[in-house]
Amino acid sequence: MSHVLVPTTLEELWTFMAENPDAMIYAGGTDLLVKIRSCAVTTDCLICMERLNELKGVRVEAGEIIIGALTTHREMLDSPIVQRDLPLLYNALKNLGSPPIRNMGTLGGNIVTASPAGDTLPPLYISNAHLEIRSRNSSRRVPIESFILGPGRVDMRPGEILSQVVINKNTRFMVHHYEKVGRRSALACSVVSMAALMNISEDNTISEIRLAWGSVGPTVMRFRDIETFLVGRTLTVRGIEDAIRKVQQSVMPIDDVRASAAYRREVAGRLMLRLTGYASSR
Amino acid sequence: MIVSFELNGKEVHIETAPDRRAIDLLREDLGLTGTKESCGNGDCGACSILVDDKVRLSCLTLAAQLQGRKVVTIEGVCMETDGLHPLQESFVESGALQCGYCTPGMIIAIIDLLNSNPNPSRNEIREAISGNLCRCGAYQKILDAVEKVVRDRIERKS
Numbered sequence: 001m002s003h004v005l006v007p008t009t010l011e012e013l014w015t016f017m018a019e020n021p022d023a024m025i026y027a028g029g030t031d032l033l034v035k036i037r038s039c040a041v042t043t044d045c046l047i048c049m050e051r052l053n054e055l056k057g058v059r060v061e062a063g064e065i066i067i068g069a070l071t072t073h074r075e076m077l078d079s080p081i082v083q084r085d086l087p088l089l090y091n092a093l094k095n096l097g098s099p100p101i102r103n104m105g106t107l108g109g110n111i112v113t114a115s116p117a118g119d120t121l122p123p124l125y126i127s128n129a130h131l132e133i134r135s136r137n138s139s140r141r142v143p144i145e146s147f148i149l150g151p152g153r154v155d156m157r158p159g160e161i162l163s164q165v166v167i168n169k170n171t172r173f174m175v176h177h178y179e180k181v182g183r184r185s186a187l188a189c190s191v192v193s194m195a196a197l198m199n200i201s202e203d204n205t206i207s208e209i210r211l212a213w214g215s216v217g218p219t220v221m222r223f224r225d226i227e228t229f230l231v232g233r234t235l236t237v238r239g240i241e242d243a244i245r246k247v248q249q250s251v252m253p254i255d256d257v258r259a260s261a262a263y264r265r266e267v268a269g270r271l272m273l274r275l276t277g278y279a280s281s282r
Numbered sequence: 283m284i285v286s287f288e289l290n291g292k293e294v295h296i297e298t299a300p301d302r303r304a305i306d307l308l309r310e311d312l313g314l315t316g317t318k319e320s321c322g323n324g325d326c327g328a329c330s331i332l333v334d335d336k337v338r339l340s341c342l343t344l345a346a347q348l349q350g351r352k353v354v355t356i357e358g359v360c361m362e363t364d365g366l367h368p369l370q371e372s373f374v375e376s377g378a379l380q381c382g383y384c385t386p387g388m389i390i391a392i393i394d395l396l397n398s399n400p401n402p403s404r405n406e407i408r409e410a411i412s413g414n415l416c417r418c419g420a421y422q423k424i425l426d427a428v429e430k431v432v433r434d435r436i437e438r439k440s
Contacts, residue, residue: 001299001300003300005346034324037341048347100337187412
């Protein structure tokens with residue numbers, strides 16, 4: 001049997017963490033409780049953060065959007081701020097898990113789990129999201145790209161938690177594209193996913209673009225050299241075919257139960273073809 | 283620990299291990315076997331319950347997390363109606379089940395939907411039950427059953 005502690009304030013959380021340094025911490029439990037059930041991990045003490053209201057909710061502060069780490073996916077989908085200012089994240093959340101999973105799972109949990117298939121991660125990478133990491137006596141802000149180190153590995157020390165996510169609104173982009181390829185649309189771990197933010201000039205050339213892929217490497221993959229290469233190119237199949245090949249050469253997928261590495265490599269590039277659909281037909 | 287919560291309108295205080303899964307607490311300790319377990323991983327939705335009016339999976343919720351919460355299981359959905367809940371009636375009339383194992387979870391998921399969206403489209407109903415598997419394949423009849431309830435409610439209002 002494990003103890004289960006459910007703190008309601010940060011003060012209480014810090015005390016529980018100090019008293020139980022080996023405790024495993026969870027939010028929605030949609031990942032950790034599955035692993036405990038299958039005996040993949042064992043622990044004597046669990047700390048459930050779901051009642052920390054201090055770390056819940058979406059707000060705007062000094063022009064930045066702050067999302068508490070304990071905000072559930074459903075709460076984000078219901079937030080007018082997310083709907084209006086973070087359309088890319090909104091698109092990714094719509095496809096995440098299922099209604100009960102979205103009621104339980106949290107943004108912080110999706111980040112700290114650091115799955116290469118984490119659905120919120122590609123949008124957060126190209127939105128240049130920063131994470132606030134807190135402990136009882138300190139607080140630091142890190143870009144999400146340097147926080148996630150590999151599958152299930154993050155730059156977090158004992159006594160630290162992820163408290164909030166800081167994002168700049170991405171409404172200055174014309175295109176907020178997210179697509180996930182999975183075995184089915186609900187409850188499917190992605191086989192490949194791609195998020196894109198893009199601006200297009202009047203002559204249908206790409207004036208600005210950011211791209212990130214999920215499930216094709218140990219973490220989310222973003223290739224700034226390919227983004228630079230794409231700027232100035234026409235948004236047609238011909239115009240981006242060299243970039244598609246570069247992406248296919250750059251991703252680092254593996255074979256697993258869901259798909260082969262070769263299939264993922266092929267699809268990762270071809271997902272970019274969808275972007276041509278945003279070209280205007282003038 | 284002693285867990286205290288509201289279950290189907292009644293206060294419950296029960297001695298249990300804090301890491302006991304809510305599904306086991308409900309089925310084995312409290313005798314409410316309407317809530318089903320199938321996958322135990324969060325993939326199938328059979329164990330869905332309402333916690334503070336929102337659908338949650340009881341296989342991925344621990345007893346300690348229920349402290350002070352309001353829980354409704356399939357046994358409690360007809361608390362406020364005389365006889366069966368309109369959704370239950372409609373499932374029976376439409377033949378929206380074969381083996382019936384997924385039905386409690388389906389109805390719980392749809393109650394959550396109708397609370398926030400009283401007039402859902404067929405696609406919105408599909409989306410709301412996307413976390414619930416029916417291996418008999420009764421999906422179309424389930425959608426019919428929900429649409430009938432929605433239609434009846436709107437007609438009664440006008």
